[in-house]
Amino acid sequence: MLKKLNWGKLVVYSALVLFSLLYLMPIYMTIITALKHPVNISLTTAWKLPGNINWGSFAEAYNTLGPNFMNSLYLAVSATVISAILGSLNGYVFSKWKFPGNEIVFTLVLFGMFIPYQIILIPLFRVLRQLNLYGGIPGLALAHIVYGIPITSLIFRNFYARIPESMIESAQMDGAGFFGIYRRIILPLSAPGFVVVVIWQFTQIWNEFLWGITLTRHSANPITVGLAQLAGGQAVSWNLPMAGSLLAAFPVLIIYILMGRYFIRGLLAGSVKG
Amino acid sequence: MQFKSDKIVALLILLPSLILVGIFVYGFIGQTVYVSLTDWGKGAALAKNPEMNLIGLKNYGELFSGFLNSRFRQDLVNAVFYTLFLVSGALGVGLILAILLDRGPKGESVFRTIFLYPMSLSFIVTGTIWRWLLAPRGGINRLPTMIGLPAIGFRWLNSRQSILNFNWQNLPQITAIVVGAAFLFIAFRQWRSGLKKKGLLSLIPTLILLLWALWGARFTPEILPTPEQHGFNLATIGIIITAIWQYSGYTMALYLAGLRGISEDLREAARLDGANQFQYYLNVAIPILKPMTMSAIIILAHISLKMFALIFAMTGPDNAETSHPAVLMYLTTFRANNFAKGAAIAVVLFVMVAVFIVPYLISAYRERRA
Numbered sequence: 001m002l003k004k005l006n007w008g009k010l011v012v013y014s015a016l017v018l019f020s021l022l023y024l025m026p027i028y029m030t031i032i033t034a035l036k037h038p039v040n041i042s043l044t045t046a047w048k049l050p051g052n053i054n055w056g057s058f059a060e061a062y063n064t065l066g067p068n069f070m071n072s073l074y075l076a077v078s079a080t081v082i083s084a085i086l087g088s089l090n091g092y093v094f095s096k097w098k099f100p101g102n103e104i105v106f107t108l109v110l111f112g113m114f115i116p117y118q119i120i121l122i123p124l125f126r127v128l129r130q131l132n133l134y135g136g137i138p139g140l141a142l143a144h145i146v147y148g149i150p151i152t153s154l155i156f157r158n159f160y161a162r163i164p165e166s167m168i169e170s171a172q173m174d175g176a177g178f179f180g181i182y183r184r185i186i187l188p189l190s191a192p193g194f195v196v197v198v199i200w201q202f203t204q205i206w207n208e209f210l211w212g213i214t215l216t217r218h219s220a221n222p223i224t225v226g227l228a229q230l231a232g233g234q235a236v237s238w239n240l241p242m243a244g245s246l247l248a249a250f251p252v253l254i255i256y257i258l259m260g261r262y263f264i265r266g267l268l269a270g271s272v273k274g
Numbered sequence: 275m276q277f278k279s280d281k282i283v284a285l286l287i288l289l290p291s292l293i294l295v296g297i298f299v300y301g302f303i304g305q306t307v308y309v310s311l312t313d314w315g316k317g318a319a320l321a322k323n324p325e326m327n328l329i330g331l332k333n334y335g336e337l338f339s340g341f342l343n344s345r346f347r348q349d350l351v352n353a354v355f356y357t358l359f360l361v362s363g364a365l366g367v368g369l370i371l372a373i374l375l376d377r378g379p380k381g382e383s384v385f386r387t388i389f390l391y392p393m394s395l396s397f398i399v400t401g402t403i404w405r406w407l408l409a410p411r412g413g414i415n416r417l418p419t420m421i422g423l424p425a426i427g428f429r430w431l432n433s434r435q436s437i438l439n440f441n442w443q444n445l446p447q448i449t450a451i452v453v454g455a456a457f458l459f460i461a462f463r464q465w466r467s468g469l470k471k472k473g474l475l476s477l478i479p480t481l482i483l484l485l486w487a488l489w490g491a492r493f494t495p496e497i498l499p500t501p502e503q504h505g506f507n508l509a510t511i512g513i514i515i516t517a518i519w520q521y522s523g524y525t526m527a528l529y530l531a532g533l534r535g536i537s538e539d540l541r542e543a544a545r546l547d548g549a550n551q552f553q554y555y556l557n558v559a560i561p562i563l564k565p566m567t568m569s570a571i572i573i574l575a576h577i578s579l580k581m582f583a584l585i586f587a588m589t590g591p592d593n594a595e596t597s598h599p600a601v602l603m604y605l606t607t608f609r610a611n612n613f614a615k616g617a618a619i620a621v622v623l624f625v626m627v628a629v630f631i632v633p634y635l636i637s638a639y640r641e642r643r644a
Contacts, residue, residue, distance in 0.1 A: 008551070009379075016374050020388045023519070026403045027391075029413065033406065043412030047420070089287050097284035105292065107639045112299040114631040116580035118603045118620040120302035122309055122613055127302075146298045149291050178283040207396035209583035214608055224398040228587055231402040238406050245399045256394035260387055263394060264527050 030242045034058070038237035057243035061230070065244050067219070068226030073251075075137050075222060076205040079144040083152050083201045084194055090149065091156020091193075092186055096168055097178070106157070113150035117210055120147075128215060135217035143215065144205050152197050155269045159193035160186060192262070199259055200266030203252050223248045303624070306617045310334070315612035324613075333618035339497045346619065347442055349599045351504045353626070356514060356598065357578040363518035364574055365567065368525025373555055375526070376533045386530075390523035397520075401587025404516040405431065408588075430512035431589050431596065439505035443498050447487040454483035509595040513588050517578065525570045532566040533559060572634045579627050599623050 033041060034057050036050040062069070094106050124143060125134065133139030163186065171181045212222040221229075227248045231241035256263050310333055314326040337346045371389050375382055392400060407413040408430035415426040440448060457480040465473030536559060544554045582600040589596045591605055599619050607616030 012374055012377075012379055015370075016379065016385050019371060019374070020385060023388050023392065023523075026400070026407055026519070029407055030403050043409055044416065046406075046409075046412040046416065086291060090291050093284045093288045097281060099281070099285060103639060103642055107635055108300075109292070109295050110638075111631070111635060112295050114576055114627065114635070115299065115303070116576075116600065116620070116623045116627050118580065118582075118600055119306050119624040120298065121306075121603075121620065122607060122617050123302040123305040124298070146294045149295055153291070178280040178287075203394055207398075209396065209398050209586070210604070213586075214604065224396050224583070227396075227402060228398050231405070231587065232590060241402050242406065245402045249395050249399045252394045252396075253391065256391055257387065260390070264390065267393065267524060267527060268531060 030245055033238050034242040034246055036239050038239055041238050054239065057239040058247070061240055061243035061247055064230055064240075065223060065226045065247055068221050068223040069247065071137060071216075071220055072206055072223040075141055075144070076202050078137075079141040079148070079205050080198055080201040082141075082145050083148040084197045086145065086149060087152025087156045087197055088186075088190060088194070089182075090153035091158075091160050092182055094153060094157040095160040096163075096181070096186070106153075109153060110150050112147060113154075117147070121210070121214060124211075125215060134215065136220050137216070140211055140215055140220070140222070143211055144201075144208070148201055148204075151269070152201065155197050155200070155266065156190075156193050158269065159190075159196075163189060195259065195262045196266045196269070199255055199262050200269075203255065203263070206252055306620055306624075309614055310617035310621050312614050314614045315610075315616075320611065326614075329614075333615050334622075337615070337618055337622070341499070344442075344502055345594050345597065346599065346602055347502070348504050348507075348594065349597045349602050350622070352507065352510055352596065353579060353581075353598050353600075353623075355506050355510060356517075356581060357575050359514045360517045360521065360578040361571055361574045363514065364521040364525045365570055367518060367522035368570070369529055369560075369563075371522065371526040372529035372533055373559075375530055386527075389526055392520040393523045395520070397583035398587045400516055400520050401584045404512065404519075405588050408512045429509075431509055432593075433508040433511075434595065435508045436505040437508065439503045442502040442504055446497070450483040450487035454480045454487065457483070507595045509589070509593075513585060513596055516588065517581070517584060521574060521577070525574075528566045528570050529563055532563045536562055568634075572630050575630045576627055579623060579630075 029046070032049055033046070035053050035055070036057075037052070037054045040051060094102065128134040128139040128142075131139070133142060167185055168181055171185055176184060206222075207224065208222070209224040209228070212225040213228070216222065216225070227241070227244045230244050309326075311328055311330060312326045313329045313332075314324055316325065337343050375385060379385070409415075410429050410432070411425070414430070415428065417426075419425050457476055461473045461476035461480060463473075464470075464476055540558065541554065544558045549557065580600050581598050582604065585591075585593075585596055585598055585601050591597075591601050591609075600623060603616050603619040603623065606612050606619060
C-alpha cells in the first residue's frame with residue numbers, strides 16, 4: 001500500500017492540521033471555560049476539560065446581555081433591509097443608467113467606505129442630537145444605512161454589470177421604463193446579490209462597536225457594548241465573558257458556517273478592483 | 275434607446291443617496307476639520323450652542339509638541355507599529371495558507387472555513403477571548419508545560435518593556451533619513467534599469483536630506499523642550515497576534531482567488547522549464563499576485579489605522595501602553611468632552627488613512643475607465 005511515502009503531501013497536510021489547531025484553539029478555550037463552574041476556573045487548569053458541566057453560564061450571560069442581543073437584532077435587521085434595497089437601486093443606476101460623470105461620482109461615493117469613522121464621529125453625534133435621534137436604535141440604524149451606501153452600491157453595481165445590455169434593450173423595445181426593467185429583469189436576477197449584501201451588512205452591523213458605544217444610551221446598547229461591559233473590569237470570573245462571547249458570536253457564526261461562500265464574496269468585494 | 279424621462283427618474287432615484295453621502299461623508303469631514311481649528315470643549319461643551327472660537331492650528335501644535343500630550347505621540351508610534359506588523363504578519367500567514375490550499379488538498383473547504391471564521395467575529399468577541407488566552411500565568415503561557423517545558427513568563431498585555439526607542443526630538447532627522455533612503459532606492463532602481471541620468475537626479479534629494487539630517491539639523495531648534503522617548507511597546511504584541519489571527523484568513527482568501535486565476539498552462543510551462551514547486555511560487559505565482567498584495571495592504575493598513583474595538587476589549591481604553599490615536603480620540607472627545615482636540619486627532623488619523631486610500635481609489639477609477 002505505502003509504496004512511496006509522498007513527503008510533499010505529508011508536509012502540506014501536517015502544516016494544515018497544525019494551522020487548524022492554532023485557529024481553533026481560542027474557540028476551544030472559550031467553550032470549555034464557558035462550561036465550567038466559576039470555582040473550577042483557574043489559570044493552571046485552563047486547558048483542561050470541565051469536570052462537571054455548568055450550563056448556567058449561558059442563562060446568566062443571557063440575563064445580562066439579553067436586552068443588548070435584542071437591540072442588536074432590531075438594529076441589524078432593520079438597517080440591513082433598508083441598506084440592501086438602497087444598494088440595489090443605486091447599483092442598478094450606476095451600472096445600467098450611466099450618466100456623464102458616472103465613474104467620478106461612483107469613486108467619490110466609494111471613498112465613504114474607506115474613511116476612519118473617527119473623522120465623522122463628532123458631527124454625527126451633533127446631528128443626531130439635533131434630530132433627537134441620539135441615544136436610540138433609530139439613530140444608530142440611520143448611521144449604518146448611510147455609511148453602508150458605498151459598499152452595498154459597489155456590490156450590486158458589480159453584480160448587475162454582468163447582466164447583458166441586450167436584455168435591457170429588448171425590454172425597452174417592449175416599452176418597459178426604468179421601474180419596468182428593474183421589476184422584470186433586474187430584480188428576478190438579484191437573489192445572489194441580495195444574499196451577499198444582506199450577509200455582509202448584517203455581520204458588519206452586528207459586530208460594530210465604535211458607534212454603539214458613542215451614540216447609544218445604556219438601554220439601547222448593542223451586544224458588542226454589552227459584552228465589553230460584561231468582560232471589562234478586573235475581577236471577572238471568566239465563564240461569564242466566555243459564554244457572552246459565544247452568545248455575541250452565535251448569529252454571525254451560524255451565518256458564516258451556512259453561507260460562507262457568500263460571505264467571502266462580500267469580503268472580496270471590499271477590495272474595489274477586479 | 276433610453277428615454278429621457280427614464281434617465282431623469284434614474285437620477286432622482288440616486289439623488290437621495292448622493293445627498294446623504296455628500297453631507298455625512300464630505301460635509302462631516304469638513305466640519306471635523308473646522309472643529310479641529312477651534313477651542314470647542316471649554317466649559318459647557320455639550321450646551322445647545324457651545325462656545326467655539328477659531329484658534330488656528332494650536333490643537334495640532336499641542337498634539338505634536340505639547341508637554342501634556344506625550345500620550346498622543348506614543349499612540350501615533352503604536353499605530354505605525356500596529357500597521358507594520360499587522361500588514362506584514364497577515365500577508366505572510368495568508369500567503370502560506372493559500373499556497374497550502376492551492377493544489378486542492380482533501381478537505382479544502384473545511385480548512386478554508388477554519389482559517390476564515392475569525393473574520394466573521396466582532397473585535398470585541400475576539401478581544402475578550404484572547405484576553406483570557408493571554409492571561410499572564412495561564413492560557414498560551416502554559417502551553418509549553420503540556421510537553422514538559424517550563425511555562426512562558428511573558429506578560430503579553432501588561433508588559434512595560436519597550437524596544438526600538440528613539441527621542442521624539444529627533445523625529446525630523448529620522449524622517450529625513452527614511453525619506454532619503456527611499457530616494458536612494460529609487461535612484462538605484464532607475465540606474466539599474468538604464469535610466470542613468472534620472473538615477474543621478476534622484477540622488478540629489480537623498481544627499482540634501484542626509485546632509486541636513488546628519489549635520490544641518492544641529493542648527494535648527496528642537497521641537498520639544500525636553501527629550502522624550504518613544505518606542506515599540508511589547509505589550510502590543512498580544513494585540514498584534516490577535517489581529518493577525520483574525521485577518522490572515524482574509525489575505526488567504528484573496529491570495530487563493532489569485533492563485534486559482536493563474537492558468538494551468540503557465541504552471542505547466544514553469545514545470546517544463548524545470549522549476550520545482552517552491553520556485554514556481556517564488557518566481558511565477560507571487561509576482562502575479564502583486565495586485566492582490568496591493569489590495570490587501572490597503573485594506574489592512576486602513577483597518578489597523580482605525581483600530582479601536584480590539585484594543586478596547588483587550589486592554590481597556592485607559593491603558594496608555596497599548597493605546598492608539600483612535601482610542602485617544604474616543605477618550606478625548608467623549609470622556610473629557612474636549613471636542614476640538616478629539617477632532618484634531620481624528621484629522622491626523624484621516625490623513626494617515628487617506629495617504630493609502632486616495633491613490634488606490636484613483637488607480638481603481640483609471641482601471642474602470644480604461
